[in-house]
Amino acid sequence: MNERGIKDILINEYSFARWSRLLDYVFPNVRYENSEIFIEDKSGRTKYIHQKGDITLTDGKKIIILEAQVKKEFSISKSRVGFHNLVSKFIDQANNHGLLVFYVSEDKTQTDYRLSLICRETKFTEEGDLEEFKTNPKRYTYLLGENESGTTATKRLKELAAKKNEFYFELKDVIDAFSVEKLNNEFFKKYEAQYKIFNTYLAEDTTIRHEIFGIEEDERDEDKEKNELPIRDFSKKLLGRIVFLYFLQRKGWMGVSTPKGKDEITWEKGKQ
Structure with missing residues (x-):
């Protein structure tokens, strides 16, 4: 099966x-x-x-x-x-x-x-x-x-x-x-991996890095980690809000039904 x-x-x-x-x-x-x-x-x-x-x-x-x-x-x-x-x-x-x-x-x-x-x-x-x-x-x-x-x-x-x-x-x-504990551990591993994907993408895109987050183009290598703090904070906040919105949707508090059937397939593709 x-x-x-x-x-x-x-x-x-x-x-x-x-x-x-x-x-x-x-x-x-x-x-x-x-x-x-x-x-x-x-x-x-x-x-x-x-x-x-x-x-x-x-x-x-x-x-x-x-x-x-x-x-x-x-x-x-x-x-x-x-x-x-x-x-x-x-x-x-x-x-x-x-x-x-x-x-x-x-x-x-x-x-x-x-x-x-x-x-x-x-x-x-x-x-x-x-x-x-x-x-x-x-x-x-x-x-x-x-x-x-x-x-x-x-x-x-x-x-x-x-x-x-x-x-x-x-x-x-x-x-x-x-075991929910085992599921929670797996969730946080995937959550951390997704955070790194978001953060790396934002930090390595020069347009986003300099124009949106205002990091100077002539920054020194030793200052990069400190300069990327706003990017890391943004990535954490973004993921936190996505998870919170999903929680609200699952509770039925957003006036949106839970995805199922064909809608669920679309939902799963969207997550990918």
């Missing part, structure tokens, strides 16, 4: 039938229930929670696949911690080491859905101390659906699928694929 095929599943209306094909592609040893298993929930926040199957990893650990339909008065896009608490109790670290949960809305007008990884693992450190790791509900989740680009999740799932060809496919690999 190529990235386009993965993204088509992620940015369209939720369908577990389509997702089952993707799960088979990404994970080893996926087993599906022959009939729906209902899990009791007394929180009053869900219409139902179904166990759809499970994934057995090469380290012997098991991830349970759940589908939770959330009542229409709760927002899929905004509620993360509350949803996390609905199902985290099902991790016992003996039989179930993690949960892969699809949160979908009872309200059909809420076309977005959420895919979250919930894990809890207790182990001994090298010093002999007992240490517990738990996934943060705000850091191991993807918002998907018709209003989302699905770009990052697509890339992460594609990378995770590549590990099927290796001997080890462990819980840590799945956690890394959902």
